[in-house]
Amino acid sequence: MEIGLTHYLIISAILFSLGLYGIITRKHAIMVLMGLELVLNATNINFIAFARYGGMNIEGHIAAIFVIILAAAEAAIALAIVLNIYQNFRHVNVDEVDNLKG
Amino acid sequence: MTQDVVLPLSILILLIPLLSFLINIFFGNKLGRLSGVVGTTILGIDLGLAIVVAFTKLTSYGTLHIIQNRVEWFNLGSVKVLVGIGIDNIAAIMLIVVTLISFLVHLFSTVYMEGDRRYPKFYAYLGLFTFSMLGIVIANNFLLMYIFWELVGISSYLLIGFWYEKNSASNAGKKAFITNRIGDLGFFIGIMILFFTYGSFMFEDVFAGISSGVMPFNNPTMLTIAGICIFMGAMGKSAQFPLHVWLPDAMEGPTPVSALIHAATMVAAGVYLVAKVFAMFTADALTFIAVIGTITAFISATIALTQVDFKKVLAYSTVSQLGFMVMSLGVGGYTNGFFHLVTHAWFKAALFLAAGSVIHAMHHAAHHMHDHHTDAQDINNMGGLKKTMPWTYRTFLFVTLALSGIPLTSGFLSKDGILAGTLAYANLTGGWHWIIPVLAFTAAGMTAFYMFRLTIVAFHGEHKTEIAKHTKENKLPIVLPLVVLAFMSLWIFYSPNPIDASKGWFHKMIVQPKSAVPDAYQWSFLLNEHAEEDATVAHQAEGSTTHLEATTGKPDDVKAAGHTTGHYLNKFQEESHHFHYIAMILSLLIAGSGIALAFMIYQYKLISADKLEARFKFLHTFSLNKWYFDELYQATAINGILVVSKALSWFDNYVVDGLVNLSSYVTRGFSYVVGLFDNYVIDGAVNLTATFTGFLGAKLRKVQTGHIQSYVVFVLLGILILLYFFI
Amino acid sequence: MDLITIAFYFFGALTIVFGAVVVFTKNIMHAAFSLLFTFFGIAGLYVLLSADFLAITQIMIYIGGILVLIIFGVMLTTRITGVEVKSGKIGKVQLAVAGLLTVLIAATLIMIFTTSNWYTADSVPLNSTVNEIGTALLTNYLLAFEAASMLLLIAIVGAAFIARKKH
Numbered sequence: 001m002e003i004g005l006t007h008y009l010i011i012s013a014i015l016f017s018l019g020l021y022g023i024i025t026r027k028h029a030i031m032v033l034m035g036l037e038l039v040l041n042a043t044n045i046n047f048i049a050f051a052r053y054g055g056m057n058i059e060g061h062i063a064a065i066f067v068i069i070l071a072a073a074e075a076a077i078a079l080a081i082v083l084n085i086y087q088n089f090r091h092v093n094v095d096e097v098d099n100l101k102g
Numbered sequence: 103m104t105q106d107v108v109l110p111l112s113i114l115i116l117l118i119p120l121l122s123f124l125i126n127i128f129f130g131n132k133l134g135r136l137s138g139v140v141g142t143t144i145l146g147i148d149l150g151l152a153i154v155v156a157f158t159k160l161t162s163y164g165t166l167h168i169i170q171n172r173v174e175w176f177n178l179g180s181v182k183v184l185v186g187i188g189i190d191n192i193a194a195i196m197l198i199v200v201t202l203i204s205f206l207v208h209l210f211s212t213v214y215m216e217g218d219r220r221y222p223k224f225y226a227y228l229g230l231f232t233f234s235m236l237g238i239v240i241a242n243n244f245l246l247m248y249i250f251w252e253l254v255g256i257s258s259y260l261l262i263g264f265w266y267e268k269n270s271a272s273n274a275g276k277k278a279f280i281t282n283r284i285g286d287l288g289f290f291i292g293i294m295i296l297f298f299t300y301g302s303f304m305f306e307d308v309f310a311g312i313s314s315g316v317m318p319f320n321n322p323t324m325l326t327i328a329g330i331c332i333f334m335g336a337m338g339k340s341a342q343f344p345l346h347v348w349l350p351d352a353m354e355g356p357t358p359v360s361a362l363i364h365a366a367t368m369v370a371a372g373v374y375l376v377a378k379v380f381a382m383f384t385a386d387a388l389t390f391i392a393v394i395g396t397i398t399a400f401i402s403a404t405i406a407l408t409q410v411d412f413k414k415v416l417a418y419s420t421v422s423q424l425g426f427m428v429m430s431l432g433v434g435g436y437t438n439g440f441f442h443l444v445t446h447a448w449f450k451a452a453l454f455l456a457a458g459s460v461i462h463a464m465h466h467a468a469h470h471m472h473d474h475h476t477d478a479q480d481i482n483n484m485g486g487l488k489k490t491m492p493w494t495y496r497t498f499l500f501v502t503l504a505l506s507g508i509p510l511t512s513g514f515l516s517k518d519g520i521l522a523g524t525l526a527y528a529n530l531t532g533g534w535h536w537i538i539p540v541l542a543f544t545a546a547g548m549t550a551f552y553m554f555r556l557t558i559v560a561f562h563g564e565h566k567t568e569i570a571k572h573t574k575e576n577k578l579p580i581v582l583p584l585v586v587l588a589f590m591s592l593w594i595f596y597s598p599n600p601i602d603a604s605k606g607w608f609h610k611m612i613v614q615p616k617s618a619v620p621d622a623y624q625w626s627f628l629l630n631e632h633a634e635e636d637a638t639v640a641h642q643a644e645g646s647t648t649h650l651e652a653t654t655g656k657p658d659d660v661k662a663a664g665h666t667t668g669h670y671l672n673k674f675q676e677e678s679h680h681f682h683y684i685a686m687i688l689s690l691l692i693a694g695s696g697i698a699l700a701f702m703i704y705q706y707k708l709i710s711a712d713k714l715e716a717r718f719k720f721l722h723t724f725s726l727n728k729w730y731f732d733e734l735y736q737a738t739a740i741n742g743i744l745v746v747s748k749a750l751s752w753f754d755n756y757v758v759d760g761l762v763n764l765s766s767y768v769t770r771g772f773s774y775v776v777g778l779f780d781n782y783v784i785d786g787a788v789n790l791t792a793t794f795t796g797f798l799g800a801k802l803r804k805v806q807t808g809h810i811q812s813y814v815v816f817v818l819l820g821i822l823i824l825l826y827f828f829i
Numbered sequence: 830m831d832l833i834t835i836a837f838y839f840f841g842a843l844t845i846v847f848g849a850v851v852v853f854t855k856n857i858m859h860a861a862f863s864l865l866f867t868f869f870g871i872a873g874l875y876v877l878l879s880a881d882f883l884a885i886t887q888i889m890i891y892i893g894g895i896l897v898l899i900i901f902g903v904m905l906t907t908r909i910t911g912v913e914v915k916s917g918k919i920g921k922v923q924l925a926v927a928g929l930l931t932v933l934i935a936a937t938l939i940m941i942f943t944t945s946n947w948y949t950a951d952s953v954p955l956n957s958t959v960n961e962i963g964t965a966l967l968t969n970y971l972l973a974f975e976a977a978s979m980l981l982l983i984a985i986v987g988a989a990f991i992a993r994k995k996h
Contacts, residue, residue, distance in 0.1 A: 003837045005949060008874065009942035011841045015848050015867075017935035020818065022852035024811050024927040030902050032811075034851050034864050037895065041871050044883075052878040055950030058961045062970055064883055065962070068890055069977045073984035075895045079902040080992035086906045087994070098808030818930055825937055 008049035016042035029082045029092040033075065040071045105162075108169050111155050112189055115197065116236045118148040119204070122229030130222025138215070141225035142208040145201065145232065152201040156194040164191065164611055170242045172304065181301050188242030188305075191611045192377055192440055196239040199444055200367050202590075203451045204232040206583035207362040210455055213579045214358055214462055224264060228362070231257035235367045238374065244293045245303040247375070251289065251335065254371060255282045258363050262355040274354040281348040285338020292331030295324065296382075309381050309618035322384065322623050329387030332379060333394075340372025340424045343398040347731050349421055353413040357458030360413060365420055365450035370443050373427045377440045380431065381618040385625045392432025392527070392538060399425030400541040401729060403548040407555070408725040412457050412479045415556050418728075419505065420450055422545060426520055429542060434628050434674045435523030436614040441603065442516035445591065449501035449513055452587035456498040459580050460484065460560065460573075463491060467572040476569055481559045485566035490573045493581045495561050497588040502557050504591040506550035507693050512591050515603035517546060519678070522685035526677035530627045543692055550696030558704040601686060604679070614675075627673035837877055844870030861900050868892050882959045 015038055022035025044064045051060025086092050122144040126137045133140060163169060170188025177183065189197075208228060215224050234257050237250030256279075263275025297303060299318040300311035318324035336342065341349035352364050363369070376383075376391065383391065399422050406418035423446050430439030464478035476483050488495045504513035524539040565571040575581070597606025617624050702708040715722050724730070807813075843866060850863035868891040875884035966974045 003834050003877075005947055006943055007837065007841070008878070010939055011844060011874070013935055013938035013942055014845050016938065017931045018845070018848045018852050020814075020934060021927055021931040024814055024818075024930070025852075025924060028857060030899060030906065031857060031860060033899065033902075034860055037864065037891070037899075038848055038851065038867065041868070041891075044887075045871060045874060048875055048878045048880045048883055051880065053949050054947060057950075058958065058965050061880060061883055061958055061962050062965055064880075065886065065966075066973065066977060068886060069981065072890055072895060073980055075898050076984050076988040077991070079898055080988035080990075082902055083905060083992045092906045095809050095811060097810075100806070100808045815926070815930065818934060822930075822933060822937065825941075829941070 005049055005053035008045055008053075012042040012045040012049070015039075015045070027093045027095055029085065029094050030079075032094055033078050033082070036078075037071065037075070040067055043067060105166075105169055108155055108158055108163075108189055109171055109187060111151055112187055112197075112240050115148055115151045115155060115201070116187075116233065116240060118144055118151070119229045119232035119236065123226050123233060124229075126222050126226035126229060130226055133222055135221070137222035137225045138208070138212040141229060142205070142212060144229070145205040145208045148232075149198075149201040149205045152197040155189065156198045159189050159194040160191060160607075160611055168242070168306075175245075183245065184243065184302060184304050184307075185246050186242050186304070187240045187246070189240060191613075192374070193239050195440075195444055195612070196370075196374060197236070199370070199447045200232065200235050200239060203362060203366045203447060203587075204228065204235075206451070206455070206586060207358045209579050210361070210458065210583045211356070211358045213577050214458055215356060220264070224261075224356070227257055227260045227264065228359075231261060231363065231368075235371065238371050242305055243303040244296065244305070244308075247378075248286075248289065248293060251286065251339070251371070251375075254339070254368055255279060255286065258282075258352075258368050261359040261363060262352045264355055264359065268354065270351075271354040274348075274351040278348040278352050281345050282338040285334045285336070285345050288331045288334025289336075289338075292328050292334070295328040295331065299328075305379060308379075312382055313618040313620070315620055323386075325382070325619070325623065326384045326386040326390075329383045330390055332382075333376060333387065333391055336372030336375045336428070337394065338372070339375075340369050340428065341398075341421050342372070342394050342425065342428055343401060344731070346398060346402060346421045347728075347735065350414055350417040350728070353411070353417050357413065357454060357461055360417070361451045361454035361458065364417065365454045366447035369420060369424055370447060373424065373431065373439065373443045376428065376431050377436060377443075380436055381615045383617075384619050384623040385628075386623075388432050388434065388625070388628075390432070392429050395425045395427070395429030395432050396538045396541050397425070398422070399429055399545040403545040403552070404725050405728045406552045407548060408722055410480050410482055411477075412460065412481050412484075412556070412560065413454070415481070415552060416450070416453050416457055419453075419549065419553065422549060423450065423505070426517065426542070426545070429538065430520040430523055433523050433527035433538065434614075434625065435520060435527075435678065437609050437612050438516060438519030438523055438603075438678075440612055441596070441608055442520055444608075445504070445512035445516045445596070448587050448590040449504040449511075452497060452501040452584055452591065453505065455580070455583050455587065456494050456501070459494045459576050459584065460487060460491065462576055462580065463487075463494075463573040464569055466574070467569045470572060471569060473569060476567060478569070481556060483567045484560040484570050485563050486561070486570055487573060488561040490571070491561075491575045493575055494584065497584040498561065499557060500588045501591055502553045506553050506697060507546060507689055509690070510593055510600050512593055512596055514601070515593055515596055515606075518601075518682070518686050518689055519603055521546065521689050522678045522681040523674075525681040525685055526674055529681070530674065530677055531625070543688060546689055547692035547696040550693040551700050554697050554700035555704055558700060562705055602682065604682075614672075625674070627677065629672060833877065836873065840870045840873035840877065842870075843867075844874065857903055861896065861903060864899070865892055865896055868896065879958075881957060882962055 019035045019038030019040075019042060022038060023032050026032050026035065044067050047056070047060045047064040047067070050056045051058070051064075054060075056063075082092055085097060089097065122141045125140060125144075126133070130137050159169065168188045168190035170186055170190075172184045172186040175183050175185045208225070211224065211228070215221055218224060231254065234250050234253035238247055238254060241247040241250060259275045259279040262278050263272045266272040266275070293303070295318050296308050299316065300308050302308060302311075312325065318328055337345045349364055349369065353360055355363070402418040402421035402425065406415050406422060409415045409418060423442070427439045427442045427446070430436075430442060461478055464484070468474065468476055468478055500511070504511035507514045507517040521539070521542055524542045528536045528539045593600045593603075596608045597603040599605050603609055617628055621629055703711050703714070727733070847863040847866035847870065851860045851867060854860050854863065868887060872884045872887040875881075875887055
């Protein structure tokens with residue numbers, strides 16, 4: 001079977017699910033962040049696959065570039081927040097940072 | 103100077119004193135002593151403008167009845183309310199009278215009021231007063247006149263009560279204000295009758311309405327009543343019987359104020375008003391006016407005979423002279439009445455300023471001698487001031503002569519005209535009207551007597567007290583106005599002939615207006631015999647005699663002469679002329695005997711004043727107590743009002759308050775029930791809602807774990823549900 | 830099996846296997862290095878999709894930038910030598926729920942992707958996309974481009990502000 005759009009979409013779906021699993025199950029904030037990166041990359045694969053096979057062409061690339069930009073900004077801010085949490089709690093376990101508990 | 107410059111200039115004249123008021127009221131404390139200089143300078147400019155306007159009107163446009171404008175102010179429904187200003191000949195002359203006297207009083211006050219704590223405020227009030235008075239002068243409608251009329255009332259209240267620390271001064275201010283209000287009420291009713299009938303406040307519209315035969319409420323008597331109502335305003339301002347009581351009390355104000363307000367301007371406003379609306383008075387209204395004037399002239403002359411306060415004598419003399427003016431207007435002697443207003447303004451202002459000069463000197467002397475108990479205004483404490491205050495004495499003597507009606511003075515000219523007019527009137531109407539000339543001549547005689555009593559007691563003889571001995575002549579700002587005013591009292595300003603004013607420019611310019619009242623309701627002798635002449639000529643010098651027309655060769659005079667050779671405007675003037683010499687001789691005789699009597703009693707002591715007093719004990723006390731008018735009013739009007747007020751207050755306390763309290767109890771009961779409903783039903787519903795919300799919140803808050811990851815789980819669940827829902 | 834197919838399976842397996850390691854490993858450093866390989870695999874997939882610019886960008890930004898940042902974060906917040914490097918424990922029930930949910934999501938997505946009748950255009954020729962991307966960024970997407978630059982600036986300033994030591 002020739003490699004087509006569906007193959008890439010399945011890879012991105014698996015990657016996306018792995019990312020989600022990481023986000024939900026890891027306690028360490030940075031591990032959560034890594035899961036997030038996986039999700040974003042899965043999205044990017046979708047964009048590029050559609051650009052190649054779905055007629056999105058250059059728009060797909062542009063969208064992927066903006067996702068990367070957002071990811072960079074997000075990573076910077078998120079790590080700053082993580083450092084801040086570390087300064088305040090001396091750990092970075094997200095399940096223990098529950099000051100907003102109702 | 104053209105005609106259309108006159109009105110803007112008049113408005114400027116009106117507003118300039120207001121500027122003085124504004125400057126002194128707002129910046130007075132910063133200006134301090136300078137405020138007097140500022141006020142005087144501003145009034146000086148005003149005087150200059152007034153002279154320009156008056157001379158323009160009298161020389162270039164003397165034959166024109168009035169220069170005026172009409173401006174639409176506002177609409178009352180379909181009625182347009184017009185106002186405007188107008189300069190006729192009497193307004194032009196009044197402009198000079200008001201501004202010149204005001205200027206001199208400003209000048210006088212720079213010394214007289216020196217050292218007063220509220221010196222700038224005094225000048226502010228003077229400015230306000232001058233502004234209001236000029237407003238009355240240049241108004242050509244009832245509305246503006248009434249507005250300025252009230253402004254004059256308030257500013258005179260402020261000035262009379264200027265030394266309000268003194269109880270008597272603040273009481274005098276209130277008395278003046280309230281008494282004036284009584285007259286103003288009548289004035290207001292009169293204006294409303296006229297406005298209701300003729301739909302306009304403009305004098306000319308009202309006159310046109312009357313002459314077209316329209317009567318208020320279709321009843322000629324109502325026109326008489328409207329006239330009397332208007333005249334009531336004049337009675338208040340010009341202190342006519344029975345509203346004359348405020349003027350003597352108003353002497354509590356500073357003496358320059360007395361000179362300005364209570365001698366020359368404010369009290370003249372009433373006479374001016376009567377002159378301005380002279381055309382609307384019916385025969386009956388005129389009779390009423392004449393009687394009131396006569397009674398005023400006579401009563402106040404008798405009161406003046408016995409007063410010992412320098413200013414009180416002058417005050418009653420003023421009331422008496424105002425009576426003369428009103429009487430003159432009432433009998434139909436329009437020109438002479440207004441003439442007397444002008445001449446009297448000069449010499450009475452001079453008398454008051456002289457009184458101010460004397461009192462100032464007495465105060466200074468008393469202060470110098472540390473004597474604070476002697477009354478500085480009591481003439482029995484003066485005496486011999488002739489030696490210490492020569493200039494005051496000379497001017498005072500001269501203006502006394504003028505007031506007494508001695509030839510070569512302006513007072514002689516005007517008083518003589520009035521007396522001749524009363525004789526003519528009595529002769530033409532007959533019957534009880536002869537009382538008017540009799541009382542008028544008696545009052546004239548008494549005037550001469552009491553004025554010379556005042557002069558002799560205060561200035562002649564020996565110093566009666568140490569204070570009088572130490573008096574000194576005042577500074578120039580006090581003496582100069584006296585001299586100017588005395589100079590203005592010479593006959594030469596009004597007529598070249600010292601015994602007959604009817605040949606002078608004044609009588610030529612101030613011509614009796616044609617009565618607007620239909621012939622049936624007017625004295626036949628006041629009807630113009632040449633009424634068919636064209637209107638512009640009608641206001642000219644028809645009243646003057648033929649020889650005058652021969653001497654002045656103006657074209658319009660010649661035109662008038664063509665019709666009127668040997669004739670007067672009406673029968674009254676003709677009759678007055680016949681009585682001229684009789685009146686002159688009689689008045690001279692009476693004035694002379696009054697003066698002689700005064701000299702016999704007070705100068706040469708040929709007749710003992712005390713014995714006379716004892717002999718006519720009843721009359722003396724009656725006069726000294728001012729005919730018990732104040733007591734009468736106290737017993738009737740004031741106590742009556744107090745009783746009514748108390749009754750009303752009782753009614754208010756028990757009946758009205760009872761009703762109010764009852765309604766408040768009812769309201770409170772009702773409110774209590776409403777309150778219960780509010781507390782239990784409405785609040786209950788609100789509380790129920792709150793409780794329910796709280797319960798829901800308590801349950802739902804558990805969902806908020808604070809764990810980001812559980813939130814993610816919820817989001818995923820949501821996404822999954824949505825996905826399956828849509829696919 | 831042509832070379833493209835082999836390459837695809839190689840890079841796809843690389844991506845998914847190391848992605849799984851990132852998620853499942855207990856050691857945070859292992860996770861970080863596995864992430865590197867995942868990114869590399871994704872870059873390979875980009876190349877196969879003839880997105881040369883994106884592939885370079887992926888390597889430069891993710892591997893050269895974001896991953897370095899993450900490793901810094903790990904080093905700053907974790908005592909590397911101790912056992913604490915391991916991620917904390919989590920309850921069995923939660924793990925089960927998470928796994929179930931994730932499998933459910935994956936199954937749903939795959940089902941959708943495979944059953945959908947996607948519109949497919951003709952394959953675009955294999956040439957450089959840099960030119961086109963540059964033109965597009967400075968014409969049709971200029972506003973978004975500038976907004977992105979603003980976002981990055983704000984992110985830099987904000988990150989510095991948030992992460993700075995207080996007091």
